[in-house]
Amino acid sequence: MALSNSEIADLxxxxxxxxxxxxxNPFRVRAYHNAARTIRSYPxxxxxxxxxxxxxxxxxxxxxxxxxxxxxxxxxxRLPQLEQVLKRTPKSLLELLRIEGLGPKRVxxxxxxxxxxxxxxxxxxxxxxxxxxxxxxxxxxxELILNHLQKHALQEKRFLRFEAESVAEAIxxxxxxxxxxxxxxxxxxxxxxxxxxxxxDILATVRDGGEVMARFLAYEGVEExxxxxxxxxxxxxxxxxxxDLRVVPTESFGAALQYFTxxxxxxxxxxxxAVKQGLKINEYGVFRAGERLAGxxxxxxxxxxxxxxxxxxxxxxRGEIEAALENRLPKLIELADLRGDLHCHTDATDGQDALxxxxxxxxxxxxxxxxxxxxxxxxxVARGLDEQRLRRQxxxxxxxxxxxxxxxxxxxxxxxxLEDGSLDLPERVLKDLDLTVCSVHYQFHLxxxxxxxxxxxxxxxxxxNILAHPTGRLINQRQAYEIDLERIMQGARERGxxxxxxxxxxxxxxxxxxxxxxREIGVKLAISTDAHSALGLNLMRYGVAQARRGWLSKDxxxxxxxxxxxxxxxxxx
DNA sequence: GCCGTTTTCGGCCCGACTGTTTTCAGTCG
Numbered sequence: 001m002a003l004s005n006s007e008i009a010d011l012x013x014x015x016x017x018x019x020x021x022x023x024x025n026p027f028r029v030r031a032y033h034n035a036a037r038t039i040r041s042y043p044x045x046x047x048x049x050x051x052x053x054x055x056x057x058x059x060x061x062x063x064x065x066x067x068x069x070x071x072x073x074x075x076x077x078r079l080p081q082l083e084q085v086l087k088r089t090p091k092s093l094l095e096l097l098r099i100e101g102l103g104p105k106r107v108x109x110x111x112x113x114x115x116x117x118x119x120x121x122x123x124x125x126x127x128x129x130x131x132x133x134x135x136x137x138x139x140x141x142x143e144l145i146l147n148h149l150q151k152h153a154l155q156e157k158r159f160l161r162f163e164a165e166s167v168a169e170a171i172x173x174x175x176x177x178x179x180x181x182x183x184x185x186x187x188x189x190x191x192x193x194x195x196x197x198x199x200x201d202i203l204a205t206v207r208d209g210g211e212v213m214a215r216f217l218a219y220e221g222v223e224e225x226x227x228x229x230x231x232x233x234x235x236x237x238x239x240x241x242x243x244d245l246r247v248v249p250t251e252s253f254g255a256a257l258q259y260f261t262x263x264x265x266x267x268x269x270x271x272x273x274a275v276k277q278g279l280k281i282n283e284y285g286v287f288r289a290g291e292r293l294a295g296x297x298x299x300x301x302x303x304x305x306x307x308x309x310x311x312x313x314x315x316x317x318r319g320e321i322e323a324a325l326e327n328r329l330p331k332l333i334e335l336a337d338l339r340g341d342l343h344c345h346t347d348a349t350d351g352q353d354a355l356x357x358x359x360x361x362x363x364x365x366x367x368x369x370x371x372x373x374x375x376x377x378x379x380x381v382a383r384g385l386d387e388q389r390l391r392r393q394x395x396x397x398x399x400x401x402x403x404x405x406x407x408x409x410x411x412x413x414x415x416x417x418l419e420d421g422s423l424d425l426p427e428r429v430l431k432d433l434d435l436t437v438c439s440v441h442y443q444f445h446l447x448x449x450x451x452x453x454x455x456x457x458x459x460x461x462x463x464x465n466i467l468a469h470p471t472g473r474l475i476n477q478r479q480a481y482e483i484d485l486e487r488i489m490q491g492a493r494e495r496g497x498x499x500x501x502x503x504x505x506x507x508x509x510x511x512x513x514x515x516x517x518x519r520e521i522g523v524k525l526a527i528s529t530d531a532h533s534a535l536g537l538n539l540m541r542y543g544v545a546q547a548r549r550g551w552l553s554k555d556x557x558x559x560x561x562x563x564x565x566x567x568x569x570x571x572x573x
Numbered sequence: 574g575c576c577g578t579t580t581t582c583g584g585c586c587c588g589a590c591t592g593t594t595t596t597c598a599g600t601c602g
Contacts, residue, residue: 027585031574063575101591103600138593188602201602227590234590234601244602246589259587264602271586276578282587 002047008073009040012066015082017097018089020104021111034061037265039070041318043517045486050074060319092118099148101141109134123149158196159241160475162505162542165190167241168200171219178215180206182250187260192312193545195475195508199242201260205250216245252284254297259283265317266310273305273321281305313548318516330553333527335544337554339562340369341537343414343437343468343500343528348393349374350382352533355393355400355409361534363407369563370537371410372397373437376424378416385413387429394432408563410434414468419443421457423464430463435570437500437528439468440481448482455483456491465570466526467492469502469509477506485514486521493523496572498558501527503543515550524569526558 016032038061039046049056051074056067073079089111095118096107110116113134114125122145125131131142159167168186175184181204185191188201204212213233217225226234226242234244248256259267260283274281279288285295286304294304302309307324311332314320323329345351346358353361355372362370374393375384385393394411401409414437416424423430423438430436438458446454458464470488471480492499499518502509507530510518518525527543529536547557554560558569 025574028574030585034575061575065574101600105599136593136598140592144592199602229590232589260602262602264586267602268586275584275586280587284588 002045003074003077005039005042005046008046008070009036011073011079011082012036012039012069014091014094015079015085017094017104018082018085018091021093021097021108022085022089023104023108031061031066034265035066037317038062041316041513041516043513043520046070047074048486090117095119096122099145101144101148106136109136119149158198158476160505161190161193161195161197162539164197164200164241167221167237167239167243168202170221171200171202171216171243174219175202175204175212175215178212181212182207183253185257187257188262191261192263192315193542193549195505195511195546199244202243202245203253203256203260204245204247205253205256206247207250212247213245246283248283250296252295254299254301255281255285255295256283258298258301261312261315263316266315266320269317269321270305273325277305279305311548313512313545314551316549330551332548333544333552333554333557333560335541337557337560338367338527338540338544340367340371340410340559340566341529341531341540342371342410342412342435342466342526342559343373343502344370344531344537345374345382345414346372348389349379349384350532355396357534358531358537359400359404359407359409361537363404365537365540367407369408369410369566371412371435371437373412373414376413376415378418378424379441384416384424387425390425390429412436414439416441417455417458419446419454421454421460423458423461427461427463430461433463434567435465436463437466437468438464440472444472444478444481446482448484451481452484452487455488459491459495459497462572464495464497465572466498466500466528468500468528468530469504469507470499471509471514473507473509475506475508480509486517489518489521489523493521498524498526501525501543501546503527503529503539503541503546505539505542508542508546510546510550512546512549515547515552517550519551519556522556524558525552525556528559 012032013036016029020029038059050071056062093107096102116122126142126146131137132139184204187203189197206212221237222235223238224236232246236242271281286293294300299309346355375382377384377386397409397411411433412435417438417440473480529539531537
């Protein structure tokens with residue numbers, strides 16, 4: 001199996017971090033990190049690009065030297081420069097960098113002066129009081145290190161954005177109504193709709209000082225205050241989530257919101273553009289020779305650089321600034337574009353609510369249609385439907401459609417893809433449905449080749465419409481199964497099949513990176529909630545966000561189409 | 574090591590907070 005982009009990127013990140021510890025030119029170090037970031041988020045397989053002899057220097061941040069290194073990695077699986085560095089500087093130093101408060105300079109000091117190579121070495125030295133004697137260190141740093149070593153063992157995890165959402169709401173509710181508070185907004189990766197967040201960045205503007213900062217530090221969920229100043233404080237909550245609050249003057253709100261929304265890569269690209277235009281951007285505004293040009297709104301910050309406003313979901317440093325300069329930013333899909341949901345469950349299998357309740361909830365969301373996709377018989381734990389029970393549900397749906405006003409239920413099924421690539425129900429019943437959603441629910445461990453062929457074979461069935469949660473991953477719980485997604489997308493496009501963007505917050509499958517790939521390949525997609533209750537239909541926004549992160553507009557998403565057009569699309573052959 | 578409206582050399586984002594310092598380096602986001 002060829003190396004994945006993310007494995008290649010890891011090698012460059014390792015090389016960069018080790019060279020940083022060695023004191024290498026920081027710009028060279030940054031170049032490797034930049035390349036790693038480009039590689040990790042690139043929608044096409046670099047291994048395949050090398051095999052096809054494509055020019056890698058076309059990629060941003062990849063020049064002659066790094067392109068050559070990538071070729072070597074792809075052909076040999078090794079990066080000789082990294083192996084050279086590892087002879088001098090042990091790989092275990094990278095663990096030390098993960099400790100908060102330890103960066104390359106301090107790790108270098110620890111290694112050269114105390115021969116500290118591992119976390120165990122570090123702990124021993126800290127306990128015996130040798131750290132505080134080092135130049136640039138002191139008793140406080142030593143204590144900090146011991147504290148962080150303990151927490152490090154607990155393993156820091158990233159929170160689902162969905163989990164962080166309720167935390168953010170609670171904190172905002174706590175701060176709202178505070179004297180002097182003007183505006184307040186969550187920025188950071190939360191605002192960019194990343195699937196997980198490492199912390200929450202909250203931004204506030206205040207009139208005449210205000211008491212917001214004090215009120216924030218007094219929030220009942222705070223476990224520990226990590227740092228505090230007049231404009232910026234950090235706390236760790238009892239649930240482990242870190243929250244930062246920044247306070248800026250009202251006239252700087254836009255500049256600060258832009259700045260604290262990031263991403264880091266986006267901001268670097270934006271500031272580089274500003275420097276070229278003789279401007280300086282910071283969180284207080286855009287300046288030319290000390291004169292303030294913009295800052296109150298994000299729109300004017302971008303406009304002062306000759307750019308249209310860029311949606312937060314696009315701000316990942318994937319060429320969005322170049323696209324904005326050339327006026328070719330996509331018109332992103334919006335929640336309101338969706339006319340229906342194509343994946344949900346009822347109490348016939350493992351859902352909580354009855355058909356009618358699901359229909360009413362969909363209608364309340366303004367949908368035109370809702371596909372009922374209960375499980376098929378192989379999924380016995382969910383009491384999956386056999387042909388007879390499915391036929392009965394189809395009759396119920398027909399009867400309900402007679403009665404319902406303003407919403408049409410579609411007869412459908414979430415049918416299991418069996419190990420040999422056949423579907424769990426016979427064609428004679430599938431053909432009577434409006435659509436099928438097809439899923440892999442077992443045999444996750446097959447080789448990439450076998451898993452890919454299993455799915456492609458399933459797509460050969462003329463009644464295969466939508467591939468549900470295509471990679472099977474569960475965030476923080478289960479890895480994606482091995483699969484050649486590029487081949488699957490191409491196969492789906494050729495056969496007129498559709499891939500799902502599953503909006504369940506712990507799935508988000510496809511995710512933003514996959515959506516970029518889908519955009520490039522041109523395969524049709526559906527955004528579906530996979531709701532197991534009427535309330536669950538509300539999670540559509542999470543799927544839409546991933547589509548937006550993948551630069552998608554509504555024309556590639558089938559459930560933005562009116563019913564008649566959708567049904568036509570679903571008829572294959 | 575990358576890159577080019579400063580174009581093949583000489584730049585490379587910018588500020589807050591902390592701790593160790595007496596004016597600043599390191600880290601972080």
